Amino acid sequence: MTESADKRCGSAKTGTLAPGTPMCAGCGGLQALHQIYDLLGDRTVFVNAAGCMTLLSIYPYTPFPGSWLYTAMACAPAGAQGIRDALDLLLSKKRIRTKQDLLPVVLTGDGAAYGIGLSATSAAIDRGLDFLYICYDNEGYGNTGHQSSAATPTGARTATSRVDGFAGIKKDLFSIWCAHRPAYVATAIGSEPADLSKKVKKALSLRGPRLLLVLAPCPTGWGFEPARMVDIGKLAVETGSWPLKEYVDGMIRHTHIPSRRVPLEDYLCLQGRFRHLFKPVREDERLSGLQHRVDDYWANLK
Amino acid sequence: MRELLTGNKAAAWGARLADVDYLPVFPITPQTEIIETLAEWIDHGRIDARLTILESEHSMVTAAGAAAATGVRVFTATSSQGLLYAMEMLYNLAGWRVPLVLVNVSRGLSAPITLEPDHNDVLAARDCGFLQLHCTTCQEVLDSVLLGYRLAEDMRVRLPVLVNLDGFYLSFTREPVEIPSAEQVRAFLPPFHPGSNRFAGGTPVSQAVAVLGGTPYSYFRYQAHLASLEAGRIFGRIAQEFEARFGRSFEAVEDYHCDDAEILFVMIGSFASKARAAVDSLRASGQKVGLVRPRLLRPFPVASLVRLFEGKAGVAVVDQNLSNGSGGILHTELAAALYPLSKRPLLVSFVGGLGGRDITAGEFFAMHDVVRRAVGTGQAPPPRLLFTKDELAAVRHMQDIAAGTGETS
Ligand SMILES: Cc1ncc(C[n+]2csc(CCOP(=O)(O)OP(=O)(O)O)c2C)c(N)n1
Ligand code: SF4
Numbered sequence: 001m002t003e004s005a006d007k008r009c010g011s012a013k014t015g016t017l018a019p020g021t022p023m024c025a026g027c028g029g030l031q032a033l034h035q036i037y038d039l040l041g042d043r044t045v046f047v048n049a050a051g052c053m054t055l056l057s058i059y060p061y062t063p064f065p066g067s068w069l070y071t072a073m074a075c076a077p078a079g080a081q082g083i084r085d086a087l088d089l090l091l092s093k094k095r096i097r098t099k100q101d102l103l104p105v106v107l108t109g110d111g112a113a114y115g116i117g118l119s120a121t122s123a124a125i126d127r128g129l130d131f132l133y134i135c136y137d138n139e140g141y142g143n144t145g146h147q148s149s150a151a152t153p154t155g156a157r158t159a160t161s162r163v164d165g166f167a168g169i170k171k172d173l174f175s176i177w178c179a180h181r182p183a184y185v186a187t188a189i190g191s192e193p194a195d196l197s198k199k200v201k202k203a204l205s206l207r208g209p210r211l212l213l214v215l216a217p218c219p220t221g222w223g224f225e226p227a228r229m230v231d232i233g234k235l236a237v238e239t240g241s242w243p244l245k246e247y248v249d250g251m252i253r254h255t256h257i258p259s260r261r262v263p264l265e266d267y268l269c270l271q272g273r274f275r276h277l278f279k280p281v282r283e284d285e286r287l288s289g290l291q292h293r294v295d296d297y298w299a300n301l302k
Numbered sequence: 303m304r305e306l307l308t309g310n311k312a313a314a315w316g317a318r319l320a321d322v323d324y325l326p327v328f329p330i331t332p333q334t335e336i337i338e339t340l341a342e343w344i345d346h347g348r349i350d351a352r353l354t355i356l357e358s359e360h361s362m363v364t365a366a367g368a369a370a371a372t373g374v375r376v377f378t379a380t381s382s383q384g385l386l387y388a389m390e391m392l393y394n395l396a397g398w399r400v401p402l403v404l405v406n407v408s409r410g411l412s413a414p415i416t417l418e419p420d421h422n423d424v425l426a427a428r429d430c431g432f433l434q435l436h437c438t439t440c441q442e443v444l445d446s447v448l449l450g451y452r453l454a455e456d457m458r459v460r461l462p463v464l465v466n467l468d469g470f471y472l473s474f475t476r477e478p479v480e481i482p483s484a485e486q487v488r489a490f491l492p493p494f495h496p497g498s499n500r501f502a503g504g505t506p507v508s509q510a511v512a513v514l515g516g517t518p519y520s521y522f523r524y525q526a527h528l529a530s531l532e533a534g535r536i537f538g539r540i541a542q543e544f545e546a547r548f549g550r551s552f553e554a555v556e557d558y559h560c561d562d563a564e565i566l567f568v569m570i571g572s573f574a575s576k577a578r579a580a581v582d583s584l585r586a587s588g589q590k591v592g593l594v595r596p597r598l599l600r601p602f603p604v605a606s607l608v609r610l611f612e613g614k615a616g617v618a619v620v621d622q623n624l625s626n627g628s629g630g631i632l633h634t635e636l637a638a639a640l641y642p643l644s645k646r647p648l649l650v651s652f653v654g655g656l657g658g659r660d661i662t663a664g665e666f667f668a669m670h671d672v673v674r675r676a677v678g679t680g681q682a683p684p685p686r687l688l689f690t691k692d693e694l695a696a697v698r699h700m701q702d703i704a705a706g707t708g709e710t711s
Contacts, residue, residue: 045501067501077361085352123358
């Protein structure tokens with residue numbers, strides 16, 4: 001590509017993604033996408049894997065002023081590869097002008113990003129594909145009724161772990177991406193828009209494989225009132241449960257270190273998926289286990 | 303220019319002459335020679351294309367379709383497990399209505415794993431929405447790729463095309479192939495014009511958005527079906543033009559000695575050459591037999607087949623595939639196509655050539671006898687697997703060795 005990514009995607013606007021989508025009220029994924037899309041602009045082509053956001057575009061309507069391709073659950077990065085390769089060919093053979101270039105943006109949930117699509121993602125990073133990957137992480141298979149995914153946190157109840165909650169440990173996708181030495185990896189959340197915006201701009205200033213891993217508080221799957229979505233998102237950050245960080249040039253940097261971390265309980269007790277940890281009896285041991293894990297993460301930082 | 307080419311090289315030549323832009327690839331025997339040949343040509347600057355090695359056929363086919371939707375001419379190839387691994391996306395590409403050519407080099411499916419051919423792989427893709435062309439000679443492989451692009455890119459069609467050739471029997475068999483000049487091909491196949499439905503800056507395009515309810519879903523599926531049927535008519539015209547330019551006839555159904563025949567063989571793929579030889583021998587001994595070979599399998603050329611079968615006494619359908627618990631797939635398709643005829647021939651089903659197992663001349667003569675007898679009684683025998691007592695004994699012997707109970711000397 002010849003133009004800078006910033007210019008290619010145009011300047012920031014507001015309300016780029018049209019309203020009136022069928023996402024749930026209070027969807028943290030949609031909140032983040034609104035903010036991101038304002039910065040990306042319309043010279044994008046979104047490549048989507050099956051998930052909640054697949055229903056953003058329902059024939060004959062679309063909230064996107066840019067282009068959109070639905071692929072399947074396992075292969076959105078491969079779709080981005082085909083589009084990027086084709087655009088590069090069209091540019092090099094002078095069949096399109098540089099201002100007709102587009103940014104391929106993969107948009108998937110955590111089920112696709114951490115699970116079924118990970119092989120396609122890993123390979124796309126290996127090939128140095130110039131694309132942006134947005135994963136809205138609602139910590140479960142949202143679209144099919146919130147079953148457990150590899151991104152589900154320990155103890156969370158899902159449609160496939162209804163009694164004691166999920167027994168596994170949330171997969172560390174951030175580290176998996178970093179191990180591939182991509183151009184950029186960042187965690188973010190819609191409830192921290194300034195941080196998110198900086199990361200989108202940083203991602204846009206770079207070339208190569210770039211991931212925005214965005215925690216997406218999900219009222220439907222997590223069990224909270226839609227109106228509390230922003231609070232829950234802020235608590236995810238202030239409890240230290242969702243560290244805001246980025247990887248660039250081989251270095252990992254935390255973009256926000258909570259000065260006094262809020263107890264994890266304050267985050268968990270607001271969500272139906274963790275209610276069994278508090279009622280009918282308080283599961284002190286499990287709660288402190290979860291708190292320890294967060295504490296260890298930050299203690300091991302330095 | 304006439305050269306000795308393998309089927310794989312002929313496929314690569316087809317892509318080269320079609321001046322393809324993009325080659326997403328993934329290796330699988332016996333297809334690898336196709337992508338290696340194209341890679342070498344790219345390295346030596348013989349073609350101006352980009353080759354990307356994907357990590358699976360699922361991704362390869364996705365990238366192929368996405369690139370075609372972005373406006374470049376795409377070629378790719380696979381075989382067997384690869385085609386099945388890509389199956390989810392084959393349906394998508396047909397739904398995206400993207401034109402491209404995918405060559406499948408037929409190979410039997412696991413398990414047990416084998417490298418040799420039969421048609422269960424390509425026939426598993428029968429309903430995915432790709433048009434299907436089946437080849438018997440290396441020349442046809444090259445020609446089918448060119449015809450495939452003309453057909454796929456026709457604005458009335460806009461569907462991907464699958465060109466099939468048999469592993470080993472064609473992939474690695476050298477035959478003299480007429481290679482047309484680039485100018486000749488360009489006159490037949492002009493540069494790819496994506497039309498308006500491609501991703502472009504400033505003019506957003508949404509591909510494959512969700513639909514709610516059966517009404518729009520039915521509409522889009524039905525449109526693709528109609529386009530597929532239309533492709534049958536358009537193929538006829540394109541084939542005529544092809545013949546006028548290149549001198550090679552390319553009808554949707556090849557018929558060999560059918561006019562006065564009483565008994566017909568029906569086959570697809572390279573084993574049809576054996577059937578052709580058997581027809582020659584049987585004719586030499588005074589038997590009125592012929593061969594029908596559908597080149598086009600999707601859309602299914604029902605009208606041409608009906609014309610050829612009407613008034614015939616019996617037909618031996620030789621399927622190189624097996625739909626477990628049912629029988630040969632081609633047999634079922636033909637039975638369905640012929641059912642409306644009042645005077646329909648007796649269809650007798652044979653299944654053979656699985657995993658590259660040979661079909662001998664003797665077996666063709668035996669099939670002919672079976673059909674003759676069935677016509678006499680008016681009763682079709684049940685489907686028959688071509689497998690001899692000697693072959694059974696050989697497998698039993700291997701089982702004894704495997705079990706450690708046999709003599710291994
Ligand atoms: C191959 C395949 N298997 C299963 C499905 C069914 N399916 C559709 S969406 C979905 C869940 C996706 O979860 P995630 O990626 O986390 O996205 P979310 O639904 O949470 O937005 C599943 C399992 C599918 N579309 N394709
Ligand atoms: S289920 Fe969750 S992630 Fe999906 S649309 Fe609803 S709130 Fe958003």
